[in-house]
Amino acid sequence: MAEQLLEVKNLETHFNTPEGIVHAVNGVSFHLSEGETLGVVGESGCGKSVTMLSCLRLIPSPPGKIVAGQALFKGDDLLKMEPEEIRHVRGGQISMVFQDPMTSLNPVMTIGKQMAEPLMLHLNMTKEQARNRSIELLGLVGIPNAGDRLNDYPHQYSGGMRQRVMIAMALSCNPQILIADEPTTALDVTIQAQIVELVKHLRQELGMAIIWITHDLGVVANLADRVMVMYGGYIIEEANVYELYANPRHPYTLGLIGSLPQIHEDVHKKLFSIEGMPPVLYQTPNLCPFAPRCKWVTERCWKENPALEAVSDGHRVACWVDTRNGSK
Amino acid sequence: MTANSNVLIKVENLVMHFPIYRGVIRRQVGAVHAVDGVSFDIRQGETLGLVGESGCGKSTTGRTILQLYKPTDGNVYFKDTNLVKLRQEPMRLMRREMQMIFQDPYASLNPRMTVRDIVGEPLLAFGEASGKEIDDRVKELLHMVQLNPDYSGRYPHEFSGGQRQRIGLARALALNPSFIVCDEPISALDVSIQAQVVNLLEALQEKLNLTYLFIAHDLSMVRHISNRVAVMYLGIIVELADRNDLFAHPMHPYTQALLSAIPVADPVYNEKRRRVILEGDVPSPVNPPSGCRFRTRCPIADAFCAEKTPEWREVRPGHFAACHKI
Numbered sequence: 001m002a003e004q005l006l007e008v009k010n011l012e013t014h015f016n017t018p019e020g021i022v023h024a025v026n027g028v029s030f031h032l033s034e035g036e037t038l039g040v041v042g043e044s045g046c047g048k049s050v051t052m053l054s055c056l057r058l059i060p061s062p063p064g065k066i067v068a069g070q071a072l073f074k075g076d077d078l079l080k081m082e083p084e085e086i087r088h089v090r091g092g093q094i095s096m097v098f099q100d101p102m103t104s105l106n107p108v109m110t111i112g113k114q115m116a117e118p119l120m121l122h123l124n125m126t127k128e129q130a131r132n133r134s135i136e137l138l139g140l141v142g143i144p145n146a147g148d149r150l151n152d153y154p155h156q157y158s159g160g161m162r163q164r165v166m167i168a169m170a171l172s173c174n175p176q177i178l179i180a181d182e183p184t185t186a187l188d189v190t191i192q193a194q195i196v197e198l199v200k201h202l203r204q205e206l207g208m209a210i211i212w213i214t215h216d217l218g219v220v221a222n223l224a225d226r227v228m229v230m231y232g233g234y235i236i237e238e239a240n241v242y243e244l245y246a247n248p249r250h251p252y253t254l255g256l257i258g259s260l261p262q263i264h265e266d267v268h269k270k271l272f273s274i275e276g277m278p279p280v281l282y283q284t285p286n287l288c289p290f291a292p293r294c295k296w297v298t299e300r301c302w303k304e305n306p307a308l309e310a311v312s313d314g315h316r317v318a319c320w321v322d323t324r325n326g327s328k
Numbered sequence: 329m330t331a332n333s334n335v336l337i338k339v340e341n342l343v344m345h346f347p348i349y350r351g352v353i354r355r356q357v358g359a360v361h362a363v364d365g366v367s368f369d370i371r372q373g374e375t376l377g378l379v380g381e382s383g384c385g386k387s388t389t390g391r392t393i394l395q396l397y398k399p400t401d402g403n404v405y406f407k408d409t410n411l412v413k414l415r416q417e418p419m420r421l422m423r424r425e426m427q428m429i430f431q432d433p434y435a436s437l438n439p440r441m442t443v444r445d446i447v448g449e450p451l452l453a454f455g456e457a458s459g460k461e462i463d464d465r466v467k468e469l470l471h472m473v474q475l476n477p478d479y480s481g482r483y484p485h486e487f488s489g490g491q492r493q494r495i496g497l498a499r500a501l502a503l504n505p506s507f508i509v510c511d512e513p514i515s516a517l518d519v520s521i522q523a524q525v526v527n528l529l530e531a532l533q534e535k536l537n538l539t540y541l542f543i544a545h546d547l548s549m550v551r552h553i554s555n556r557v558a559v560m561y562l563g564i565i566v567e568l569a570d571r572n573d574l575f576a577h578p579m580h581p582y583t584q585a586l587l588s589a590i591p592v593a594d595p596v597y598n599e600k601r602r603r604v605i606l607e608g609d610v611p612s613p614v615n616p617p618s619g620c621r622f623r624t625r626c627p628i629a630d631a632f633c634a635e636k637t638p639e640w641r642e643v644r645p646g647h648f649a650a651c652h653k654i
Contacts, residue, residue, distance in 0.1 A: 043518040049390035081577050095588075156608045160381075188381040188545060190606045198606055217521055218591025222598045241595045259523035260593050261552035270530070271552065273523035 004031040004072075006094075006177060011069035012259075014063060015052045023281040024050045026233040027069070029308075032177065037203065037210040039224030039241070041217060041256070046149075047233040048213050052179050055079075056090055092122040093169040098180035101162035105154040112150030115169055122173045134256055137168040139199060157281070160191035166199070171202065179211045184219060198225055201282055217256060221245055226314075229253050232279050239315040248315045249324070251294045271304030289319070296321045301305050336539050337370040337393065338509060342402035344385075344392045353627065361613045362388040364488075364563035365402070367640070375533065377541040377554030377571070378395055379547055381392040381610055385563045386543045387431075390509040392502055393541070394426055395419055406507070423452060427500035433492035437484040443495055444480040445469070450502040469498040474528060490521035494517035494528070501532070509541045514549065537574070547590050559583045562612055562621045565640075579649045582622045620652065628653055 013025040015277055017026045032038050042048045055060050055071040055078055071078040073094065078086060090096075098104040106114055111249040114128035115137065125133065131150065138146035141164040153164060163183060170178055180199070184192040191210055196219060203210060220241070227244045229237040229252065237250040248254050258272030288294070291301040300320050308318040345359040353596060363385045363494035370376045380386045392399050395411050397584055404411045406425065414422060430436040437446055447469055448462040457465055468534050473494040484492055493513060510529065514522040522589055526549065544550050551571050558568040559582065567580040578584045585604040592598055611617055620638050623629035638650045 029649075043520060155483055189547065190381060190585060190587040191609070192591070193605055194604065196591075197603075216591055217519070217593040221593045221595045222591055245593060245595055256519055257593060260519050261548045271523040271527055273527055274520040275524070277490065277521065279517070 003038075005034045005074065006032040007070075007072040009070045009072070011051060011054055011071065011283060013050055013059060013064060014067050015064050020282040023284055024233050025054060026281070026284060028230075028233070028235055030212060030228060030235065030238070032209050034176070035203075035207050036226065037212060037224045038163065038282070039220035039227040040210075040211060040213045040230060041220055041227060042214055042230035043278050045280065048230045049181050050233075052096075052181065052213060052228070053210060056094060056096065056179070057081075057086055058090075058096075066150045066257055070204065083255065088122070090120050091175075092173045093175055094177040095173065095175040096179040096181065096195055097163075097166050097170045097183045098122055099185055101159055101166055101186060104166060105162060107154055109185070110151050111157070111165055115150070115165070118169060119172055130203070133172065134168075137172055138165070141165070141168045142194075143168075146210075148249070159187055160194060163187060163191075167195070167198070167202075171206065173206075174206070176210065177209045179213070181213045182215070183212075185216070192219070213288070216260075217260060223321040228301050231279055233252055233284070234289060234305075235316075236290065236317060236318045237316065241314075243315050247315070249311060249315070249319070249322075250319050251323055254323060257291075272302050277326070288318075296323055333370060333599055334372040336372045336407065338403075338405040338407070339369070339393060340388075340403040341405060342366050342389065342392060342404065343390050344397055345400045355403045358614055361563050361616055363392060363399075364616070366560070366563075366565045368565065368568060370539055371539055371555075372506075373533075373539055374555040375542050375553055377550035377557040378543045378546060378560060379550050379557060380560035381545065383610055383613065384560045385613070387511050387558050388545050389560070390428070392509050394423075394428060394509060396428075408537070423514055424503040425505050425506040426449075426507040426509070427503070428511060429493070429496045429500050430507040431511050432516055433489050433496060434484075434486070434516075434566075435498055435580070437492055442481055442483055446484070446495060447498045447502055450499060452474070454503060456503065458597050465502070468499075469501055471496045472501065474492075481511055488521075489517050490524055493525055497525075497528070497532075500651075501536070502534070506537070507539045507541070509543070511543045512545070513542075515544065515546060520591045522549065529553065536565065547586060548592075562610060562616055564621060565648075566622065566651070567647075567649040569649075573644075573647055577647075579643055579647070579654050580622075580626055580651050581626050581647075597613065620650075624652075 010030045011025055015022040015024055020163050028051050029176040040048045054066050056251060061325045066079060077174040103190050110135055117129040119125045134150055136148045143149060143161060143164055171195055184195050184281065202224065212223060225239050227239065228235050230254050248257055255272060255274040261271060263304055274293050285305055287303060288305050291297050298320060306318045306320050308316045310316050333570055341361055344363040345361055347356045348358045350357045355557050366389060368540045378386045387569060391397055393404050400411055405417060445467050447466045451457045451462050451553040453593050470480060471478045476492050489508045491577050514525050518524060533540060542550060542553055554571050557574045558565050567583045578587055585606045590601045608625055611624055617624050619634040619636055633652055641650060643649050643654055
């Protein structure tokens with residue numbers, strides 16, 4: 001296999017809490033090729049954000065701790081880098097867009113100043129150059145009158161525009177990987193559609209790889225090449241986007257897709273619902289973490305945690321049961 | 329679901345403006361036109377979905393119907409009573425019939441009250457029960473919303489988002505209301521939990537013959553739960569129709585854009601569909617555009633749309649819309 005742009009191996013992250021050690025990420029391995037878009041799907045608390053934050057060493061420590069694993073970015077382990085080195089990677093070669101455009105911008109700094117910061121830091125631009133580049137970038141993400149709007153403060157921008165600014169900032173140093181953590185969750189559908197189209201367009205133009213974290217299976221279907229479904233700190237299914245939606249195999253993935261109302265639905269059906277709620281893992285489980293909510297559950301599921309195994313080319317599932325026919 | 333044509337709620341030309349005050353003497357300098365003349369009926373036993381983007385006035389409409397805000401103009405009839413004309417005490421008694429569940433299950437429950445006190449409070453406030461009776465009724469209500477009745481001594485922080493939303497629902501059901509305004513009840517919840525709550529809302533509707541006004545911005549969920557759907561934009565309703573009719577044949581350009589913006593969990597379908605991507609943001613409701621309010625973002629607007637406000641009319645039987653181009 002050719003060298004991957006990003007290769008994560010057996011990543012484990014724990015959090016020390018007063019109630020005990022929470023095992024947020026439990027031996028997650030995945031890779032990202034150049035120019036690829038990887039969707040990471042799961043409910044809140046499944047470890048999808050923590051996985052990506054761990055790769056960039058953005059986990060507050062304490063209480064968080066990366067216990068094991070490697071995150072190879074073009075062959076170099078991000079987890080072993082000196083603080084100085086990783087600062088160059090963050091925001092430069094790998095950048096991140098966060099969920100909440102309202103709180104991730106500094107309210108007392110003008111947009112222009114905030115945008116110039118990474119440019120001056122990573123690319124050693126002068127103030128003048130940084131300003132010109134900012135105007136260019138704002139134009140790229142579709143903000144009209146960019147020159148004037150640089151002097152505005154974040155509160156003078158709408159939610160969608162703030163998210164555009166965040167994306168412009170993330171793109172400002174020509175990153176090779178853009179990690180987007182629920183970037184459209186706080187936005188209205190029409191604005192969400194604008195942002196998704198924008199990202200697709202930028203991806204074509206700039207050719208970066210994207211990791212798109214979301215709980216919205218609809219957005220991922222529209223954007224990703226490959227999708228990874230996470231549950232309880234494990235990857236439980238991974239496949240090419242067409243394969244995943246056409247032949248979901250893990251009971252949790254089946255449940256997630258089934259609990260969405262169909263837009264083409266003409267007759268009223270009861271929604272498929274997964275009973276119970278996601279677990280908080282205080283220890284590495286010796287059972288399948290989904291077993292308590294699973295309707296295919298077998299005796300073996302309570303005793304052993306299934307590993308992620310290939311069921312067809314590029315399609316990996318962690319389940320003891322073959323959900324197509326119920327056999328073990 | 330049984331929807332007959334008995335009208336339970338009739339909203340006539342409802343207007344809700346919030347004044348803006350400026351300066352030392354607090355002079356009124358303008359108003360936020362949150363709701364600007366909406367009219368619709370909600371029939372007994374049906375679910376009317378109300379959708380739109382944030383700031384379009386959908387929550388304000390729900391709250392104004394319940395008289396949580398005093399409307400600037402217009403009438404709201406519950407059965408035959410005009411709620412707008414009611415004095416304080418008769419209105420208070422009327423509230424037994426109409427309840428609300430809120431969006432944020434974290435902010436809408438008092439963290440210092442136990443579940444028993446939260447769910448039992450409406451009973452206490454209206455003197456419907458006391459002491460042991462409240463305990464029994466609370467247990468019955470918790471059972472109804474599929475929570476363990478033994479949890480009644482716990483505090484809200486001990487529950488997950490979905491469970492809290494059930495507590496809010498139990499509180500709303502305490503007085504046997506006939507009408508419930510559901511203000512984005514599921515948008516703060518995870519996908520698998522959303523389905524649980526929606527299934528519960530549907531089951532209760534059938535069992536207790538409830539009427540819902542279901543406010544949401546998630547169109548696919550609204551389609552699933554509603555009998556009819558109204559689409560709001562900047563303080564007015566632009567289209568209202570039976571759910572299948574609205575989703576299959578949207579007439580207003582805003583509805584069309586909104587429908588095409590729904591993310592669909594089907595990569596093959598996504599490649600085939602035609603998407604209308606709207607430009608820009610919703611204009612400010614302080615100074616809504618002249619004529620048709622949607623014209624600033626409308627792909628087919630022309631000069632005439634800026635001059636004349638489109639009339640709200642029945643385009644097809646049961647299908648209403650306000651647009652010059654239809």
